Amino acid sequence: MLFGYHWNLTSDWAFALSILPMLLKGLVVTVEATVLGYLLALTLGLLLALLRMAPSRLVAWPTAFIIEFLRDTPLLVQLYFLYFVLPLYGINLPAFLTGTLALGLQYSAYTSEVYRAGIKAVPKGQWEAALALDLTPLRTYRDIIVPQAIPRILPALGNYLVSIIKDTPILSAVTVLEMLDVAKMVGDRTFRYMVPLTMVGVLFLLLTLLTATALRRLERRLPQRGIPLR
Amino acid sequence: MMFAQLLPPLLRGAEITAQITLASTLLGALFAFAAGIGKLSRHRALRWPAVGYIEVFRGTSLLVQLFWLFFALPIIGISLSPLSAGILGLSLNIGAYGAEVVRGALQATARGQREAARALNFTPRQTLWRILLPQALPEMMPPFGNLAVQNLKDSALVSLITLADLTYQAQNLRNITLQTVPILTATLLLYFAMALVLTAAMRWLERRVRYAAGHER
Amino acid sequence: MNPAVRFRQVTKRFGDLTVLEQFDFEVAQGEIVTLIGASGSGKSTVLRILMTLEELQDGEVEIEGEPLWHERKGGRTVAASEQHLRRMRKKVGMVFQQFNLFPHMSVLRNITEAPIHVLQLPRAEAETRARELLRLVGLEEKADAFPEQLSGGQQQRVAIARALAMRPRVLLFDEPTSALDPEMVGEVLNVIRQVAGEHELTMILVTHEMNFAREISDRVCFFDQGRILEQGPPEQIFTAPREERTREFLRTVLPDSGRT
Numbered sequence A: 001m002l003f004g005y006h007w008n009l010t011s012d013w014a015f016a017l018s019i020l021p022m023l024l025k026g027l028v029v030t031v032e033a034t035v036l037g038y039l040l041a042l043t044l045g046l047l048l049a050l051l052r053m054a055p056s057r058l059v060a061w062p063t064a065f066i067i068e069f070l071r072d073t074p075l076l077v078q079l080y081f082l083y084f085v086l087p088l089y090g091i092n093l094p095a096f097l098t099g100t101l102a103l104g105l106q107y108s109a110y111t112s113e114v115y116r117a118g119i120k121a122v123p124k125g126q127w128e129a130a131l132a133l134d135l136t137p138l139r140t141y142r143d144i145i146v147p148q149a150i151p152r153i154l155p156a157l158g159n160y161l162v163s164i165i166k167d168t169p170i171l172s173a174v175t176v177l178e179m180l181d182v183a184k185m186v187g188d189r190t191f192r193y194m195v196p197l198t199m200v201g202v203l204f205l206l207l208t209l210l211t212a213t214a215l216r217r218l219e220r221r222l223p224q225r226g227i228p229l230r
Numbered sequence B: 001m002m003f004a005q006l007l008p009p010l011l012r013g014a015e016i017t018a019q020i021t022l023a024s025t026l027l028g029a030l031f032a033f034a035a036g037i038g039k040l041s042r043h044r045a046l047r048w049p050a051v052g053y054i055e056v057f058r059g060t061s062l063l064v065q066l067f068w069l070f071f072a073l074p075i076i077g078i079s080l081s082p083l084s085a086g087i088l089g090l091s092l093n094i095g096a097y098g099a100e101v102v103r104g105a106l107q108a109t110a111r112g113q114r115e116a117a118r119a120l121n122f123t124p125r126q127t128l129w130r131i132l133l134p135q136a137l138p139e140m141m142p143p144f145g146n147l148a149v150q151n152l153k154d155s156a157l158v159s160l161i162t163l164a165d166l167t168y169q170a171q172n173l174r175n176i177t178l179q180t181v182p183i184l185t186a187t188l189l190l191y192f193a194m195a196l197v198l199t200a201a202m203r204w205l206e207r208r209v210r211y212a213a214g215h216e217r
Numbered sequence C: 001m002n003p004a005v006r007f008r009q010v011t012k013r014f015g016d017l018t019v020l021e022q023f024d025f026e027v028a029q030g031e032i033v034t035l036i037g038a039s040g041s042g043k044s045t046v047l048r049i050l051m052t053l054e055e056l057q058d059g060e061v062e063i064e065g066e067p068l069w070h071e072r073k074g075g076r077t078v079a080a081s082e083q084h085l086r087r088m089r090k091k092v093g094m095v096f097q098q099f100n101l102f103p104h105m106s107v108l109r110n111i112t113e114a115p116i117h118v119l120q121l122p123r124a125e126a127e128t129r130a131r132e133l134l135r136l137v138g139l140e141e142k143a144d145a146f147p148e149q150l151s152g153g154q155q156q157r158v159a160i161a162r163a164l165a166m167r168p169r170v171l172l173f174d175e176p177t178s179a180l181d182p183e184m185v186g187e188v189l190n191v192i193r194q195v196a197g198e199h200e201l202t203m204i205l206v207t208h209e210m211n212f213a214r215e216i217s218d219r220v221c222f223f224d225q226g227r228i229l230e231q232g233p234p235e236q237i238f239t240a241p242r243e244e245r246t247r248e249f250l251r252t253v254l255p256d257s258g259r260t
Helices: A012-052 A057-072 A075-089 A095-120 A124-132 A137-174 A179-190 A194-221 B002-039 B044-059 B062-076 B082-108 B111-119 B124-161 B166-177 B180-215 C043-050 C082-089 C107-117 C123-136 C152-164 C182-198 C210-216 C234-239 C244-253
Strands: C005-014 C017-027 C032-037 C058-063 C070-073 C076-079 C092-095 C170-174 C202-206 C219-224 C227-232
Touching: A012 A057, A012 A095, A012 A137, A012 A179, A012 A194, A057 A095, A057 B180, A075 A095, A075 A137, A075 B124, A075 B166, A075 B180, A095 A137, A124 A137, A137 A179, A137 A194, A137 B062, A179 A194, A179 B062, A194 B044, A194 B062, B002 B044, B002 B082, B002 B124, B002 B166, B002 B180, B044 B082, B062 B082, B062 B124, B082 B124, B111 B124, B111 C092, B124 B166, B124 B180, B124 C107, B166 B180, C005 C043, C017 C043, C017 C058, C017 C227, C032 C043, C032 C210, C043 C058, C043 C170, C043 C202, C092 C152, C107 C123, C107 C152, C123 C152, C123 C182, C152 C182, C182 C202, C182 C210, C210 C234, C219 C234, C219 C244, C227 C234, C227 C244
Parallel strands: C032 C202, C032 C219, C092 C170, C170 C202
Antiparallel strands: C005 C017, C005 C058, C070 C076, C219 C227
């Protein structure tokens, strides 16, 4: 029994049907972790990108190092680090929040590169024109650069949403009961791993395919040129 | 003093991590070429399995794949050791991503090259091996480099199927000594160092490939 | 004697666009024919069908009396197999507008690769022959260079040598000088002229070099909207075109020879 549901071991299909509600409960956690981690990655990534592009090397270089470090070390170890080290400094977060924090941190390194590449891809002439028009740096960014960078940035950011979905099972390593962990638990108790694990695979496939399709739809609606900001 | 005692087990784990990464990257390259080329085949019998493999392994989580290989397969009589399951899972996963790199680079070769090959009456196979692949290979190397680092990082997941890699050793050591901060810091640094070495190695390989592709006889 | 090339009622469409419709065309063995006309009039498509780079929707193409896109099997006519196409393709060679040299191979290897691996010639023989051809196109000393080290004109001359190395019966030139800087056009035309003089080849050229077409061709065909509107000896086409559309076309491409 799990979450108040019982499994039915009479046949593979009955078993599959009986554990589906449990897996769907895990799926909800998977989606929650994905959305929260993604939002964190988008925000933190923007911050890292801005610091990385700061005129002062004193800011830019350490940021570059942090980004590289986050990108080059495993999510699982970063997760362990947060999970076991934060409490030593009095920060006690629920496992779920620690997990989303780890997802957000790792992916902020990726999204920061997306932001940076998008902004750098705006032709140099645009900066020069803004300078010639005597626009303030803030106005240059807000009215000239960012609107032109957005159409380049959004599709790449979308790809990371799909990646983050696939990385959520790692949170099971710190006892977050997402879909994979539920399946593992069912397997541990019934000694039947094939059905739950295959179901999790199929559910992930559905989730990523749906997300990828939705993103492609969205992408087609995006303007190919600049987006005017109010 | 503390570090001196902690480091040897971590280094033993790092060695396993390096071995697994190397083996699965090489095996993954094999899968990548087979599936990437297969996806472009005119024959459905080759194209469909390639597409299926790529979609399934890119569409699901690596950890799910590893668990499936390690926990589910024995039930139908196929028992893999943690090492085989780990290497197979990592290489199947990275191979699916690599397949898209191979396919993309092959498709990006100029159409005129295919037409010239046709006009000179090369067979499709000769066209692939003699004309298209040598031109596409250098273009594949930078994304392959990224995938190799990705694979190094992904290899940490094999610790969850009881393989004694760096992450596993770190967790183990942490449980015994409770020296959480130094152990996990050292672990992160070791991964970072390995990633830097791997990146440098892939750059070197890329230069070699570019040279060989441009000047081979 | 069978004609080198014969198109019978060929129809070729790209989606909704019909490029050739019930197209008939013949080239005698050893003949040098130039196809002229506005771009999009179907000239290049004729060459590309002959090289099997494009399939056709209807009709048949024969090379030296043998159907290209069909073969007889057990008394029935069936769509050509890959083997049949490969056998037929041996008779045809092509020089492309963009040269399409293999960038990862030396000049010599560009020329020897297909003779060695397709015709199964011994390497030494292929190389000897390649050097002879390089002499013909005046690039003997460039055998070990790579394409990127050559000018456009030199690359096209290598491409001509490469096509000749396969000993085709019919050689196709698809706008061989259109991608070249003006100062390099002459050297390539010279090589084509020389090839025409020294080899027993049937040649079909698509070109915008009208003076060259006039000088080298046995026959000039003016293409208009997927048909040959007018054809004849170059003197007649260039000095006394019968059709108004031909006159119009020649006026635009030869501003000074329109008045005759």
